[in-house]
Amino acid sequence: MKNDITEKSAIHIRGLKKTFGNVKVLEGLNLSVQRGTMLALLGPNGAGKTTTVRILSTLLTPDEGEIYVNGFDVVQEAEQVRHNIGLTGQFAAVDEFLTGRENLVMMGRLYHLSKAESVRRAEELLEQFDITPAADRPTKTYSGGMRRRLDLALSLIAHPPIIFLDEPTTGLDPRSRLTMWGIIENLMKEGATILLTTQYLEEADKLADQIAVLDHGKIIAIGTADELKATVGSEHIHIVIEKISDFDKALTMLARDGLQSNKEEREIRVATDGSVRAVKEILDILYSEQIEIDAMSVHKPTLDDVFLELTGREIEGDESTTESTSSSK
Amino acid sequence: MKVQLNLLQVPNSMKNTINRKIDQSHGRLYYALLDIWVLVLRSIRHITKNPDQLLGSTIQPIMFMLLFRYVFGGAINTGGVSYVNFLVAGILVQTLAFGALTTSLSVATDIKRGIVDRFRSLPILNSAVITGHVVADLVRNFISSIVLIITALFIGFRPEADVREWVMIFALALLFTFSVSWIAAIMGLLAKSVESVQWMGFFFVFPLTFASAAFVPTDSMPWFLRVFAENQPITHIIEAIRALMVGTSIGNHGWISLVWCVSSLVISIPITAYLFRKRSM
Incomplete structure (x- = not known):
C-alpha cells in the first residue's frame, strides 16, 4: 500500500488533523502532489497553510493522519524526510553575520555534502540566483529580495527532490516578486516537486500545475487554475x-x-x-x-472569483504580516 | 537577470536513491561531530564578525575592575590579602557569568530569525546549533579572561599561582562558563523575545555575583545575606579561583564548585535538548 502511494505521489496526506490548544487548525486534510509537479496551497491567513508545511517538513508533529514525503513517514522516518526536502519559510532565515557564500557552504556541510562539493554548489547557486556581486558581504547588508533569493538557494544546495516554499514572495516588491517567479518556474522545468503556499491568487494562477484552496483547515477545492475558474462561469x-x-x-x-x-x-x-x-x-x-x-x-473569471464563490468572502492579502527583513540593528 | 537552474532530473525509477553526492560513508557519530563542528565554526565566526560584542564583553569588566580597585577598594577591608589581589577572582567570575549569557541572546535571535526552524528541517544532530553557541562562549570568555588578567597585572595584581594552578584556574573558569551557557540556552529557548532574554539573564546573574564574595568579604554582610552569599555556587567558584590565584585557603570550595557545575550540566543539557525539539516560532 505504501509503495503504491509513493510510486505516484511525492507528497501524500490523508486525514491530517492538528489542534493547538482548543483551536482546530487542520481538520482532516487530504492532499497529494504528483512527482515533478507544483501544487499551490492557496488560502487566507490562518487557513492552515503554514501548519501544513511545518508538519510536512517535520517541524511539527501531526495529531492524526497518514503523511508521507517522498515515501517516508514524517513521524516515523523524520530523518529520511529531512534528507529529501528543502524548506524556504516565510522568514528569510539566513545567518546575518555570515556572507552569502558562507551561508551556502555551511548549509551544504549540514546536508553532509563534502566540503569541495559544498563550495562548488555554493558558487553555482550564487551565479544562478544573481547573488555573486554580494557573495562576500554579510547578509545583513542584503536587500529583501536578495535575502529571499539566498534563502531559497540555501534550501536547494543539496538538490532536494521535494521543495516547500512557504509564502516565498510575501512582503516582496513587485519587481523582486517577478524575479522570484522566474526562479521558481525554472525549478519546475528541472523536475522538482514543489509545494507552494501563497495568499496571492495571481501567484498560484501563474506558477502552479494544481491549485488546492484551503479554508478553515480543509481543502475546499482542487484542480488546475482553468478547472477552478470554469466552476464560476465562463468569459x-x-x-x-x-x-x-x-x-x-x-x-x-x-x-x-x-x-x-x-x-x-x-x-x-x-x-x-x-x-x-x-x-x-x-x-x-x-x-x-x-x-x-x-x-x-x-x-x-479569476481565482478571486473562485475564492469568493467557494467561501463567500474575498481573500485578503494581509500586508500587515509583511516582515521587516531590513530592520536589523 | 540570468536565472538558469541545473537541478537533477528526478525520474520515477530513481526515487529515494537520487545521487545527490551526499556523503553517507561514515557512522552516525562522525556526522554528529561534523554537525557540531560546522555550527561551532559558525558561532565562532560571529565573534570575529561582530567585534563590538567582544569589545563590550572585554571592556566592561575592566571598567568594573578599575572602579572597585580605585573608587571603592580603599574602604573595603580584606584582611591579609591586598584588595586588588582579592578582587581579580571576583571580577573574573562575574565576567565569565555575564559572558556565558551570550548563548541566551544567540539562541533567542536564531529563533526569532527562523534559523532554528531551518536547522530543525535539516538531517542534523538536534542540539548542534546550541552546542555551537555554547562553545563560542568558551572561546569568547577565554579571550576576555586573558585580557582581564593581563590588565590586572598593570594595576597591582600579584598572583602567586604556578603553571599547574593556572591550568586549574582556566579549567574551572571554562567549566563554569560551560555550565552557565547551558542554563542560558534554556533561557534563550524559553524567552518570548530577544529583549526579554537580556533581562532574564540580568536578573539571574546580577544577584548571584553581587551577593557573593566577589567584591567584599562576606563577613561584612548582614546575617541573612551572609548565609545566602556563603552558600551559593558563585561564591564557591570565586573562593576556589581566588585560592588558586593568590594562595588563600581553598577549603572545600574546589570540590563544591565541581559538584555545582557538573550537576547543573546534568540537568540543563537534557532540558535544552527537549526544549529545542519542542520550540518553534
Whole structure:
C-alpha cells in the first residue's frame, strides 16, 4: 500500500488533523502532489497553510493522519524526510553575520555534502540566483529580495527532490516578486516537486500545475487554475448601454445563449470565447444599430472569483504580516 | 537577470536513491561531530564578525575592575590579602557569568530569525546549533579572561599561582562558563523575545555575583545575606579561583564548585535538548 502511494505521489496526506490548544487548525486534510509537479496551497491567513508545511517538513508533529514525503513517514522516518526536502519559510532565515557564500557552504556541510562539493554548489547557486556581486558581504547588508533569493538557494544546495516554499514572495516588491517567479518556474522545468503556499491568487494562477484552496483547515477545492475558474462561469463581455431607450433594441439584436441583462443598470452580459472576432461581432451590431455605450469590458473569471464563490468572502492579502527583513540593528 | 537552474532530473525509477553526492560513508557519530563542528565554526565566526560584542564583553569588566580597585577598594577591608589581589577572582567570575549569557541572546535571535526552524528541517544532530553557541562562549570568555588578567597585572595584581594552578584556574573558569551557557540556552529557548532574554539573564546573574564574595568579604554582610552569599555556587567558584590565584585557603570550595557545575550540566543539557525539539516560532 505504501509503495503504491509513493510510486505516484511525492507528497501524500490523508486525514491530517492538528489542534493547538482548543483551536482546530487542520481538520482532516487530504492532499497529494504528483512527482515533478507544483501544487499551490492557496488560502487566507490562518487557513492552515503554514501548519501544513511545518508538519510536512517535520517541524511539527501531526495529531492524526497518514503523511508521507517522498515515501517516508514524517513521524516515523523524520530523518529520511529531512534528507529529501528543502524548506524556504516565510522568514528569510539566513545567518546575518555570515556572507552569502558562507551561508551556502555551511548549509551544504549540514546536508553532509563534502566540503569541495559544498563550495562548488555554493558558487553555482550564487551565479544562478544573481547573488555573486554580494557573495562576500554579510547578509545583513542584503536587500529583501536578495535575502529571499539566498534563502531559497540555501534550501536547494543539496538538490532536494521535494521543495516547500512557504509564502516565498510575501512582503516582496513587485519587481523582486517577478524575479522570484522566474526562479521558481525554472525549478519546475528541472523536475522538482514543489509545494507552494501563497495568499496571492495571481501567484498560484501563474506558477502552479494544481491549485488546492484551503479554508478553515480543509481543502475546499482542487484542480488546475482553468478547472477552478470554469466552476464560476465562463468569459463574458460586459456592456453598459448609454440610453435606456436603446436597451430593448440592443437586447433583441444581441440575443443568444448565455445572455444576462439588468435593465435598471442598463447592463448586458454576453457569454463569449474572448476572441477579437467575438468582440468585433458585438461592436458591429451595436454600430450598425447606432447604439451608444457607456462602458464595455471583457471579463475573465479569476481565482478571486473562485475564492469568493467557494467561501463567500474575498481573500485578503494581509500586508500587515509583511516582515521587516531590513530592520536589523 | 540570468536565472538558469541545473537541478537533477528526478525520474520515477530513481526515487529515494537520487545521487545527490551526499556523503553517507561514515557512522552516525562522525556526522554528529561534523554537525557540531560546522555550527561551532559558525558561532565562532560571529565573534570575529561582530567585534563590538567582544569589545563590550572585554571592556566592561575592566571598567568594573578599575572602579572597585580605585573608587571603592580603599574602604573595603580584606584582611591579609591586598584588595586588588582579592578582587581579580571576583571580577573574573562575574565576567565569565555575564559572558556565558551570550548563548541566551544567540539562541533567542536564531529563533526569532527562523534559523532554528531551518536547522530543525535539516538531517542534523538536534542540539548542534546550541552546542555551537555554547562553545563560542568558551572561546569568547577565554579571550576576555586573558585580557582581564593581563590588565590586572598593570594595576597591582600579584598572583602567586604556578603553571599547574593556572591550568586549574582556566579549567574551572571554562567549566563554569560551560555550565552557565547551558542554563542560558534554556533561557534563550524559553524567552518570548530577544529583549526579554537580556533581562532574564540580568536578573539571574546580577544577584548571584553581587551577593557573593566577589567584591567584599562576606563577613561584612548582614546575617541573612551572609548565609545566602556563603552558600551559593558563585561564591564557591570565586573562593576556589581566588585560592588558586593568590594562595588563600581553598577549603572545600574546589570540590563544591565541581559538584555545582557538573550537576547543573546534568540537568540543563537534557532540558535544552527537549526544549529545542519542542520550540518553534
